Amino acid sequence: MSPMNRRDFLKASAAASALIALGSRAQAAPADPPGLAWTKSVCRYCGTGCGLYVGTRDGKVVSVKGDADDHNAGFLCLKGFLLPQIMQAPDRLTRPLVRKGGRLVPVSWEEAMTLVAARFRAAIDRRGPDAVGFYGSGQGLTEETYAANKLFKAGIRTNNVDGNPRLCMASAVAGYVTTYGKDEPMGCYEDIDHADVMLLVGSNAAEAHPILFRRMVKRKQTGKDVKIVVLDPRRTATSRVADLHLSFTPGTDLAILNAMAHVLLVEGLVDEAFVARHVAFGEGTEAGKALPDYRAFLADYTPERAAAISGARAEDIVTAARWFGERGRTAMSMWTMGLNQRTRGVWANNLVHNLHLLTGKIGLPGSTPFSLTGQPNACGGVRDGGALSHTLPYGRLVANEKHRAEMEKLWNVPAGTLAPKPGLATIDMFRALEEGELEALWIMCTNPAQSLPNADRYRKALRREGAFVVVTEAFHPTRTSELADVVLPAALWAEKEGVYGCGERRYQLLERSVKPLGEARPDLEILCDLARRLGHGALLPWRSADEVWDELREVSRGTAYDFHGMTRARLRGAHGLLWPLPVEGHPGTARRYVRGEDPLVPADAPDRILFYGRPDKRAVVWLRPHKAPEEVVDAEYPLWFTTGRVIEHWHTGTMTRNCKELRQANYESVAELHPEDAAALGVASGDRVRVTSRRGSEVFKARVVDGARKGLVFVHMHDPEHMCNRLTIDAVDPVSRQPEFKICAVKVGKA
Amino acid sequence: MSPRLALALRAAAALALAAPLPASAGPAARGRGHLDVKGEQDCAACHRTDTPEVFAAWEASPHGLALVKCVVCHGSTGKDFRARPDASRCRGCHAALVESLPARAGRDCFACHAPHSLASNPHR
Amino acid sequence: MTTVAGVIFLTAPHAGPRVAVRLAHEAGLTLAGGDGESRIAAVWEAPDGVTLETLAQRLLAGDPELLGVYPTFVGEDQEP
Numbered sequence: 001m002s003p004m005n006r007r008d009f010l011k012a013s014a015a016a017s018a019l020i021a022l023g024s025r026a027q028a029a030p031a032d033p034p035g036l037a038w039t040k041s042v043c044r045y046c047g048t049g050c051g052l053y054v055g056t057r058d059g060k061v062v063s064v065k066g067d068a069d070d071h072n073a074g075f076l077c078l079k080g081f082l083l084p085q086i087m088q089a090p091d092r093l094t095r096p097l098v099r100k101g102g103r104l105v106p107v108s109w110e111e112a113m114t115l116v117a118a119r120f121r122a123a124i125d126r127r128g129p130d131a132v133g134f135y136g137s138g139q140g141l142t143e144e145t146y147a148a149n150k151l152f153k154a155g156i157r158t159n160n161v162d163g164n165p166r167l168c169m170a171s172a173v174a175g176y177v178t179t180y181g182k183d184e185p186m187g188c189y190e191d192i193d194h195a196d197v198m199l200l201v202g203s204n205a206a207e208a209h210p211i212l213f214r215r216m217v218k219r220k221q222t223g224k225d226v227k228i229v230v231l232d233p234r235r236t237a238t239s240r241v242a243d244l245h246l247s248f249t250p251g252t253d254l255a256i257l258n259a260m261a262h263v264l265l266v267e268g269l270v271d272e273a274f275v276a277r278h279v280a281f282g283e284g285t286e287a288g289k290a291l292p293d294y295r296a297f298l299a300d301y302t303p304e305r306a307a308a309i310s311g312a313r314a315e316d317i318v319t320a321a322r323w324f325g326e327r328g329r330t331a332m333s334m335w336t337m338g339l340n341q342r343t344r345g346v347w348a349n350n351l352v353h354n355l356h357l358l359t360g361k362i363g364l365p366g367s368t369p370f371s372l373t374g375q376p377n378a379c380g381g382v383r384d385g386g387a388l389s390h391t392l393p394y395g396r397l398v399a400n401e402k403h404r405a406e407m408e409k410l411w412n413v414p415a416g417t418l419a420p421k422p423g424l425a426t427i428d429m430f431r432a433l434e435e436g437e438l439e440a441l442w443i444m445c446t447n448p449a450q451s452l453p454n455a456d457r458y459r460k461a462l463r464r465e466g467a468f469v470v471v472t473e474a475f476h477p478t479r480t481s482e483l484a485d486v487v488l489p490a491a492l493w494a495e496k497e498g499v500y501g502c503g504e505r506r507y508q509l510l511e512r513s514v515k516p517l518g519e520a521r522p523d524l525e526i527l528c529d530l531a532r533r534l535g536h537g538a539l540l541p542w543r544s545a546d547e548v549w550d551e552l553r554e555v556s557r558g559t560a561y562d563f564h565g566m567t568r569a570r571l572r573g574a575h576g577l578l579w580p581l582p583v584e585g586h587p588g589t590a591r592r593y594v595r596g597e598d599p600l601v602p603a604d605a606p607d608r609i610l611f612y613g614r615p616d617k618r619a620v621v622w623l624r625p626h627k628a629p630e631e632v633v634d635a636e637y638p639l640w641f642t643t644g645r646v647i648e649h650w651h652t653g654t655m656t657r658n659c660k661e662l663r664q665a666n667y668e669s670v671a672e673l674h675p676e677d678a679a680a681l682g683v684a685s686g687d688r689v690r691v692t693s694r695r696g697s698e699v700f701k702a703r704v705v706d707g708a709r710k711g712l713v714f715v716h717m718h719d720p721e722h723m724c725n726r727l728t729i730d731a732v733d734p735v736s737r738q739p740e741f742k743i744c745a746v747k748v749g750k751a
Numbered sequence: 752m753s754p755r756l757a758l759a760l761r762a763a764a765a766l767a768l769a770a771p772l773p774a775s776a777g778p779a780a781r782g783r784g785h786l787d788v789k790g791e792q793d794c795a796a797c798h799r800t801d802t803p804e805v806f807a808a809w810e811a812s813p814h815g816l817a818l819v820k821c822v823v824c825h826g827s828t829g830k831d832f833r834a835r836p837d838a839s840r841c842r843g844c845h846a847a848l849v850e851s852l853p854a855r856a857g858r859d860c861f862a863c864h865a866p867h868s869l870a871s872n873p874h875r
Numbered sequence: 876m877t878t879v880a881g882v883i884f885l886t887a888p889h890a891g892p893r894v895a896v897r898l899a900h901e902a903g904l905t906l907a908g909g910d911g912e913s914r915i916a917a918v919w920e921a922p923d924g925v926t927l928e929t930l931a932q933r934l935l936a937g938d939p940e941l942l943g944v945y946p947t948f949v950g951e952d953q954e955p
Contacts, residue, residue, distance in 0.1 A: 007879070010950040011918050014881030015907040017948035018916035021883050022908065063839075065846045074844055078823045081843040206818060214817050237818060647818045660829060661822035665793050852908075862909030862916075863899070865892035 036063065039513040040575075042500050043080040044139075044493045045650045047373030048209050049502020050076055051575050054083075054494050054513040061087045061494050061514055070575040071189050071506065077210035079650055082659040086492065087514070089658035093476040093489040094518020104476075104487060109519065112486055117533035119468045119485075123439035124156065129419070133160030133429050133438050136387055137445035138168060138378030141498025141510070143548040144523040145381035146393070147540050148444060151527060154411045155536030159398050159423030160438065162389045164446045165378040166426040167453075170736035171340040172371040173383055175349020178735075179357075179620050181613025182395060182560045183383055186592040187332070187368030188504040188578060192219055194366030195332035197323050200230045201253060201352065202338015202742075206237035207647040209336070209372050217241055229320045231256065232338060233642070234714060235707030244319055247709055250640045250743045251629035252310035254344060257351035258626060259306030260321040262298045264358050269325030274360030278609055280618040287620045297623045309626060325359050330366030336374060337644065341741040345733045347624035354621045363594045363609045373503035380501020384561050385552075389423035393552075394559040398422050410555050411539065425737035427452075427730055433469075434461035440468040442530075443480060444523055445490065447652040450479035451717065453739040454695045455725035459483060472523055475654045479720050489520040496522035498545045499571065505589070507566060508576040524548070557582075560600065560613065629743040630731035631694070633711070637745035639677065640712040641693060641727055644742075649718035656718070669719035671700040671748065674708040681748055688751035691715070693744055696726035699751045713746060785828040794821040808868035819844075835861070877955060878924050881907075881948035884915040890940040891915055897938060901930075924949065 038053040051070025055063030061084045068074035096112035097104040123131040134152045136145055145163070152161045165173075176183045192198070192215045205213040220226045220241055230242040231253055239245045248256060264270055281289035283297075303321075307314035324331045333356065339348040353369050361367035373379050386393035396403035404418040411417075424432055430452060432438035452458045462469055462483040471484040474492035481487045494513040501507045516522065524545055531540035542548050549568045556579075557564040563579040565586045571577065578588040582599050591597045593609050601610045611619045633640055648666035649656040656662045671689055673681075683689055689702045691713060700715060700722050708714065715724040729744040788797075798821070799806045809815045814823075823843075824836040833840075841860050842849045849860070886894040891913050898915065899906055909915040921927045931944040 007877070007952050007954065010879040010952055011905070011920075013950065014879050014918040014948045015905075015916065016881070018881035018883055018918070019908055021881075021945075021947045022910060022914055022916045063843075065842055066844050068847055074846060076844055078818070078820060081823060206816075210818055217816055240816065647820075660827040660831065664827040664829075665820055665822050667792070859908055859911070861892075861911040863892055863895040863906060866911070 039511045041510040042508045044083060045079050046209060047375055047503040048211050049376060049500060049506060050080055050211050052076060056513050059514055067575055072211045075211050075214060079656055082661055085659040086655040091475045092517050093473055094520060095489060097487040099485045112488060113529055113533060116470050116486055120440050129156050129158035130160055132158060132440040135441060135443045136163035138165040138375030138382050140381050140445045140523060142377060142381045142385060143498045143545040145387045146385050146548060146552060147524055147527045149387040150539055151531045151536055154413050154417055155531060155539050157417060157419055159389050159419050160429060161387055161423060162426045162429055163382045163387055165382045166737060167739060168374045169378050170738040171345025171733055172349055174346040174736040179350055179353040180611055184505055185370045187370050188590045191332050191366050191368045192216055194330055195219060196226055196329040197331040198228045199324060199333040200238060201335045203334055203336045203372060204236040204238050208645045210647055227323045233709045233712055244316060246312045246316050248310035248312040250642060254348055254351060255306040255309040255626040256312055256317055258298060258301035259303045259317050261354055261358060262301045263318055263321035264325045265295055265298060270358045271360030277607055278611060278618055279357050280616060280620045282620045283623040294621060294623060324355060330364060331361045332366055333369045334372050336372045338742060340738060343630045343731050343733050343740045344627050345738050346735045350622040350624050357619050357621050363591055377500040379503060380499060380507055384501060389425050394556045394561040427732055427739060430458045430461055433467055443471045447478050447480045447654060449483055450652040450720055450723055453725055453728035453741055454730040455723055456696045472526055478654050488526055491516035491520045491522040505578045506576040509571040630740055631729050631744045633745045637747050639746050639748055641744050641746040642712060642714050642742050643717050643724045643728060646716045653718040653720060668701055669716050669722040669724060670703040672703050672705045672708050672714040674710040675704050676710050678704045683750060689748050690751040691727060691746050691748050693727040693746045698722060698726045713748060785832040788828045805867050812869045814869060877952045878921050878927055879950045879952060880919045880927055880946045882917050882919050883945045883947060884941060885943035886913045887940045887942060888913050894940050
């Protein structure tokens with residue numbers, strides 16, 4: 001026996017003897033069951049974009065495990081962990097449905113698509129291209145969203161193409177664009193590992209971005225004197241790790257953020273050299289101001305005044321600002337819907353960017369303003385892909401003649417094909433449906449009849465006589481598919497191949513693991529079929545997602561998103577790649593705008609940073625005043641109402657409510673009340689309460705929660721049977737057109 | 752082999768043969784189901800007060816902070832309930848560590864990791 | 876030459892996991908499993924049996940929760 005073999009033999013014998021002596025308590029856990037095949041993919045849920053492997057056996061998804069080589073280091077939250085259960089769920093739709101005599105009945109694909117094409121054609125013939133629209137999703141694959149965008153804008157020639165990122169990220173987009181000239185964060189998740197101060201504002205990362213939260217916690221535990229500041233009216237699970245938690249009246253965070261900037265200025269924490277080189281100042285839409293104007297503007301925003309407006313403590317505002325601005329320490333801001341889902345969402349985003357621009361804490365490891373994206377492909381598919389009503393792919397704008405000409409050339413369509421006027425953004429689109437201006441609507445991979453604010457109004461619009469609504473969905477019924485005229489069975493997650501782009505500019509390939517269930521088809525296939533039937537087959541000639549990718553790379557070439565070097569083959573082998581990645585062999589870009597890291601910054605640029613997104617090569621600090629939300633509490637509706645997410649569920653629950661553990665752990669949307677509010681109402685946990693706003697009313701079970709804010713009611717969005725959106729307001733930010741899901745006024749009484 | 756070692760070996764053999772496994776005060780043996788729970792509710796609804804030490808240990812642990820809730824390891828209260836989770840559940844996030852344990856010896860994470868508090872990290 | 880031993884560590888009740896952590900950092904010791912309560916199985920490699928005994932004594936003296944060290948198997952490998 002060779003020396004090595006003998007040693008191994010001895011050790012194995014030793015171990016075996018010890019374990020036998022131990023007895024049967026040591027269990028043999030199953031090794032990987034035989035016949036299990038693993039394919040590389042990405043989680044179906046949030047914008048964190050965790051890499052994972054899908055385990056299949058006998059053509060079914062039976063297991064997932066985290067990808068240890070991806071940014072999530074092998075970790076998954078409980079939703080991702082339980083993904084296998086969604087695939088074979090009992091409410092998977094396997095056949096097309098058409099409404100006949102008031103009921104949805106199964107039909108063949110041929111019958112359904114013939115009807116759909118005919119109705120779309122009739123609407124276009126009757127009232128022109130703008131009689132139809134497409135409402136897509138930040139959960140669709142990049143290739144699918146691109147196909148829809150191309151078909152509707154270049155084929156049908158309507159700009160009525162929008163998507164649910166309008167409800168989610170639009171304000172973050174406009175915040176980045178107004179500040180830097182270009183959308184998307186400049187930092188990456190790795191910045192968390194270098195952050196000395198983390199400012200979380202309007203984010204419950206512990207429940208909404210769990211794997212990023214885990215990274216933040218790890219940094220806090222392993223870094224030196226790391227501070228976490230949380231700004232949130234509620235004390236959530238995220239606050240458990242906060243060194244400082246500021247609670248405040250909903251909507252008053254604008255005053256607090258301005259006051260923090262005020263403190264930075266008066267305490268000399270501004271990086272004057274950085275500001276002089278890289279920052280412009282602006283008001284309204286013009287960047288024509290200067291630092292003295294900004295100083296004068298902020299004179300009013302003392303911590304004391306902000307405290308009076310917001311209810312936060314002045315000393316806490318000062319502490320937060322001092323920690324953020326401390327010289328020699330890095331600072332990273334992270335935020336999500338608390339800032340975005342507001343009528344002043346764009347302004348709120350600007351104010352966070354201001355803090356980084358004043359202190360120069362940007363473009364350095366650990367120093368960056370990082371908007372956390374909600375959906376798995378809001379970035380890759382809709383934002384980057386330009387599938388909104390005012391955008392074209394990769395940073396181009398509908399209203400820009402040069403951009404339209406570029407796209408017409410790339411898409412090989414005659415000059416003048418693309419309509420110059422932006423189309424309808426989401427709320428406007430559903431209002432147009434309500435008024436009859438829009439006759440036919442294609443809804444892909446989203447559930448607006450549950451997720452739109454002021455839901456009852458738009459549910460009526462979807463059933464308007466004369467409206468023709470097509471929904472592609474993997475599940476039926478959903479609150480939207482139940483209202484549709486045609487429901488087409490869509491392939492779900494592991495049943496199709498495509499790319500997702502998550503929050504840190506990381507594009508990742510989801511490989512197909514199993515065949516679609518029943519007659520379900522990938523949305524790409526369905527859209528190509530529609531295109532052919534409408535006479536635009538030449539625009540969507542693809543038979544697989546693979547074939548779309550080369551076109552996408554070409555369309556991105558020369559733009560700020562340039563990922564031409566990101567070949568499909570490279571994506572297949574990699575664990576995600578960060579754009580810009582302009583040539584094959586380029587490693588991808590961790591930090592944009594930074595010389596030496598961002599390939600779009602010339603090597604001989606004079607400074608470390610170049611904000612190439614704007615012609616003046618500067619980022620803009622915008623003078624934004626505090627302004628109240630659209631609807632505030634009053635005598636008749638005396639309680640604030642806010643909505644949000646819990647870790648167990650994703651969006652409208654169509655997938656997660658099929659997982660027994662998640663259903664068990666959190667079944668119903670409940671009304672979370674502060675103990676004093678509950679006492680005043682004579683309500684205990686478990687009692688049913690009726691919550692009413694000016695728009696609608698819903699009954700929820702009450703739950704008294706210690707971390708709640710007095711005067712604020714919270715309900716999560718994941719329950720189709722207790723819909724928070726019957727109460728929410730559909731007022732929108734004037735720039736981003738994103739609704740104010742986070743704030744409205746209600747009254748509560750025993751049901 | 753020294754006489755003392757030989758003696759110890761005989762003692763160990765005696766120990767192994769003579770001592771039945773102690774009845775454990777820890778988690779129930781595999782296979783015993785959960786109480787029938789009416790309706791869906793979060794485990795914490797009862798366990799915060801019914802098994803306060805267990806809940807507190809979990810809440811203070813890395814799993815508690817990361818919201819790796821009871822259902823992730825134990826399943827729902829239905830047929831899939833496991834009082835003592837097996838390593839296949841751990842594999843979802845900790846695949847490399849699970850696979851590093853000797854297969855022949857049985858992959859039992861809880862041989863070293865205290866349940867719920869997960870206080871130790873012997874893999875470092 | 877190396878002595879390879881299979882060993883059971885007996886700990887105070889419920890102390891198994893804690894003791895296991897401390898043992899995991901011992902050079903030459905490879906944990907192989909346990910009952911999660913008070914018994915830990917391990918494989919120990921040392922230059923010879925006397926060294927193993929000395930190591931065992933050191934552990935017993937240094938860890939109040941460690942009650943006993945019982946070899947179940949001892950073999951010798953000519954190689955170092």
